[in-house]
Amino acid sequence: MERGEAKSKKAGGPPRLCCICNEKRPVLKRPKTLQQICRECFYEVFEEEIHQAIVNNGLFKSGERVAIGASGGKDSTVLAYVLSELNRRHSYGLDLFLLSIDEGITGYRDDSLETVKRNELQYGLPLQILSYKDLYGWTMDDIVKMIGLKNNCTFCGVFRRQALDRGAALLKVDKLVTGHNADDIAETVLLNILRGDIARLSRCTSITTGEDGPIPRCKPFKYTYEKEIVIYPFAVSNPHHTYAYFKKLDYFSTECIYSPNAYRGFAREFIKDLERLRPRAILDIIKSGEDFRIATTTKMPEQGTCERCGYISSQKWCKACVLLDGLNRGLPKMGIGRARGGGVNGGDHKKETKAGSTVKTLETKQCGSLDF
Numbered sequence: 090m091e092r093g094e095a096k097s098k099k100a101g102g103p104p105r106l107c108c109i110c111n112e113k114r115p116v117l118k119r120p121k122t123l124q125q126i127c128r129e130c131f132y133e134v135f136e137e138e139i140h141q142a143i144v145n146n147g148l149f150k151s152g153e154r155v156a157i158g159a160s161g162g163k164d165s166t167v168l169a170y171v172l173s174e175l176n177r178r179h180s181y182g183l184d185l186f187l188l189s190i191d192e193g194i195t196g197y198r199d200d201s202l203e204t205v206k207r208n209e210l211q212y213g214l215p216l217q218i219l220s221y222k223d224l225y226g227w228t229m230d231d232i233v234k235m236i237g238l239k240n241n242c243t244f245c246g247v248f249r250r251q252a253l254d255r256g257a258a259l260l261k262v263d264k265l266v267t268g269h270n271a272d273d274i275a276e277t278v279l280l281n282i283l284r285g286d287i288a289r290l291s292r293c294t295s296i297t298t299g300e301d302g303p304i305p306r307c308k309p310f311k312y313t314y315e316k317e318i319v320i321y322p323f324a325v326s327n328p329h330h331t332y333a334y335f336k337k338l339d340y341f342s343t344e345c346i347y348s349p350n351a352y353r354g355f356a357r358e359f360i361k362d363l364e365r366l367r368p369r370a371i372l373d374i375i376k377s378g379e380d381f382r383i384a385t386t387t388k389m390p391e392q393g394t395c396e397r398c399g400y401i402s403s404q405k406w407c408k409a410c411v412l413l414d415g416l417n418r419g420l421p422k423m424g425i426g427r428a429r430g431g432g433v434n435g436g437d438h439k440k441e442t443k444a445g446s447t448v449k450t451l452e453t454k455q456c457g458s459l460d461f
């Protein structure tokens with residue numbers, strides 16, 4: 090017996106009905122509105138909100154080639170499914186592709202890529218896979234063996250962002266879309282405030298970034314709660330009644346084996362605590378990030394190109410090249426930290442030696458790029 094129905098019968102009244110169609114029994118309560126709705130209405134409002142985010146922000150133009158950053162996880166799998174459905178239903182006129190990055194994490198990424206390969210067949214979307222090994226000569230397993238677990242997410246986040254851009258260029262696409270949801274963006278706002286990262290704070294809430302670069306990135310899930318995508322603990326009748334569950338989508342649910350100590354995880358837990366107290370806290374944090382104003386006297390980094398690889402960079406060398414140089418020289422901690430002043434990457438770093446001296450460090454990106 091449904092919980093809502095049980096309460097109604099106990100009170101002597103009729104069973105509770107969906108607050109939208111007023112015909113069927115509800116199966117979940119939406120976190121943003123607290124509405125109890127049925128499965129069919131949930132499909133409709135979930136997909137329509139994403140469609141409105143796409144249309145209202147002019148994310149795409151007819152005829153564009155669009156790459157979907159696909160990891161095999163919940164967000165990117167739902168994004169691939171929904172975007173392919175909306176493209177067909179609303180005649181966006183897009184050519185869609187799946188783009189996956191193989192970081193070289195045994196027991197994690199190799200398994201998730203099998204999911205992406207199944208998605209390729211399920212959704213009829215061409216798949217391109219690039220690996221860290223081919224791009225950089227290193228896998229994340231190799232990097233972790235050298236540097237340990239403390240700063241490994243910094244390497245992965247920097248390399249992954251550049252790898253996605255390289256893959257997008259290889260596919261000759263006009264846009265790259267990622268499955269970052271509202272929870273992710275709220276976490277990023279908080280992280281950038283805690284780190285005093287003004288440059289990223291000023292753009293991390295944008296639904297489209299990199300418009301001045303070769304391949305803009307879009308986040309169609311900017312206003313979509315993670316709980317509605319896959320893990321919804323306040324469902325009326327079942328704790329797993331979410332979009333991915335209802336649609337029986339094929340996704341990989343295991344977390345990265347190297348990410349438990351990532352700095353982002355602490356922000357994630359804080360956001361979840363806030364959400365339990367006030368569900369709209371996630372959207373409020375995003376709105377706060379959008380309303381931040383940078384003082385005109387604040388000196389912002391000027392974007393240029395890396396002298397070594399040609400990738401976008403505000404320093405002489407891009408972060409990926411600095412990190413890679415440290416790895417190849419056997420000095421993996423050399424590139425950990427924020428660049429300031431002069432030096433190879435515009436930073437006043439102390440040189441690390443094999444004898445064990447260290448560089449001046451400040452934690453930077455952890456578990457993904459902070460500006461997406």
